[in-house]
Amino acid sequence: MNQIAPKIIRQVFVLLLIILCGSLIFSKMLPYLSGVLGAITFYILLRKIMKRLVTKYKWKSPLAALSLMLGSFILVMIPLSGFGIMLVNKISDLASNSERVIEAFKTQIGRIKFKTGIDINSQIDTEAVTSWLSNNVQTMVGDTFNLFIAIGLMYFMLYFMLTNRTKLRESLRSYIPMNTENLSEIGLEIQAMVKSNAIGIPLVAIAQGIIALIGFFIFGIEEPFFWFVIVTIGSMIPFIGTFVGIIPVFILSLSSGDSFQAWGILIYGIVVVGSTDNIIRLYVLQKLDDVHPLITLIGVIVGVPLFGFIGLIFGPLLVSIFMALVRIYTKEYGKSLPSETEERL
Numbered sequence: 001m002n003q004i005a006p007k008i009i010r011q012v013f014v015l016l017l018i019i020l021c022g023s024l025i026f027s028k029m030l031p032y033l034s035g036v037l038g039a040i041t042f043y044i045l046l047r048k049i050m051k052r053l054v055t056k057y058k059w060k061s062p063l064a065a066l067s068l069m070l071g072s073f074i075l076v077m078i079p080l081s082g083f084g085i086m087l088v089n090k091i092s093d094l095a096s097n098s099e100r101v102i103e104a105f106k107t108q109i110g111r112i113k114f115k116t117g118i119d120i121n122s123q124i125d126t127e128a129v130t131s132w133l134s135n136n137v138q139t140m141v142g143d144t145f146n147l148f149i150a151i152g153l154m155y156f157m158l159y160f161m162l163t164n165r166t167k168l169r170e171s172l173r174s175y176i177p178m179n180t181e182n183l184s185e186i187g188l189e190i191q192a193m194v195k196s197n198a199i200g201i202p203l204v205a206i207a208q209g210i211i212a213l214i215g216f217f218i219f220g221i222e223e224p225f226f227w228f229v230i231v232t233i234g235s236m237i238p239f240i241g242t243f244v245g246i247i248p249v250f251i252l253s254l255s256s257g258d259s260f261q262a263w264g265i266l267i268y269g270i271v272v273v274g275s276t277d278n279i280i281r282l283y284v285l286q287k288l289d290d291v292h293p294l295i296t297l298i299g300v301i302v303g304v305p306l307f308g309f310i311g312l313i314f315g316p317l318l319v320s321i322f323m324a325l326v327r328i329y330t331k332e333y334g335k336s337l338p339s340e341t342e343e344r345l
Contacts, residue, residue, distance in 0.1 A: 035150035039157035
């Protein structure tokens, strides 16, 4: 009877311990994984600037890192926090007045029933919608604490990543079981994906939001800047994202009795905002890295439940990294069929 070699048993035992410890660490870090991904994203975007400040302008590493962190906080984190606070306040107001809003909406639907005979009101459960909104608002408030921890973790990691760039690179090469060529390839690919997801997608969304904002002013929509934020966030979702902000404006305008305003903003959203989506994506994303819209859509579906709002950016990045790892694994360890086998097939 053949026995398993003791060396193989020890190797399997060590691998099982690594998997067990890694699983425990990952499960506890999962609520703050957005902070880790955020640190990696900012590091990739700021790495060259950091190097230039230290080597060319002779800045001290701690001063350069702190300056870049402060700049990223002012330019990125403060606007995102403002958007988040605005959304939470609006959703809270909607939840507290949800029954009145739904009843007004059902009144408008009643007019459709009068004209078409189609009864939609019977399918709308006011109490269920109100309960859903209240529960989700409480969940968003509860997630605020985790968000602050994730941001703190992100900047803590980012500081040490920026000030210890050489050690970080050497550690990656020593701990990741890949040859140098494939490791460099996946590094370059991740850099391109990060730039596309962290810069390209928000730029496209902001551009679409500005175009929609012009339409909101033209048709006299109330609270245009709030709806600008909604359209900007929604535009990060391919195919249907633009209508996340346009359709609610259309329904609210229609329910207030202003048919011209409602149909005007709907047509503007479909024709102008919708058509510029492809043009902007063509010129912006292809300049950085051409990420397929399907990857972005799957990334949003995966990222939002995992990371919340910021999953709109980190979700596509996670899917892109996964695909890059699979491709590198296939290249390094995959075996092609022998030529004789191919001839038989």
